[in-house]
Each structure stands twice: as structure tokens, then as C-alpha cells.
């Protein structure tokens with residue numbers, strides 16, 4: 001399972017734990033679509049999954065940052081997400 005975390009306006013947020021139902025649904029949806037595109041991705045060399053950080057000043061200005069064990073997996077994940 002890949003790790004996805006969310007950071008809004010500099011604060012880590014847990015999509016399961018957001019009071020606002022609309023924001024909650026939005027983050028869940030983003031998480032789901034990320035899982036769909038790269039959920040099965042794994043580095044052949046290091047046997048690691050990529051990590052994804054969804055961050056932005058607000059919910060309508062989010063960008064996606066991928067980190068991982070090596071440039072190869074980061075590139076693969078980034079390509080799939082774009």
C-alpha cells in the first residue's frame with residue numbers, strides 16, 4: 001500500500017479526520033485517484049512503494065509531490081500521475 005499524506009496550508013491533515021464533509025470527500029477522492037494510478041507501483045530494485053504528499057495553500061490549489069527510494073520510482077510515479 002502506498003503512503004499518501006495531505007498538507008493544507010502547512011498543516012498535516014488526515015482526510016478521515018476533517019470536520020468539513022465537503023473537504024473530507026474531496027481529499028478522499030484525490031487519495032482514491034492517486035491509489036488508482038500508482039497504487040500498484042513498486043520499485044523493482046529496492047522493493048519500495050512511492051510516497052505521495054498532496055500539499056497546497058488551500059484545497060483548490062493542491063499539488064502533488066512524490067518521494068521514494070530512488071529517482072527511477074519517483075519518475076515512474078510522477079509520469080503516471082501527470
Ligand SMILES: [Zn+2]
Nearest residue numbers: 043046069070
Ligand atoms: Zn528504488
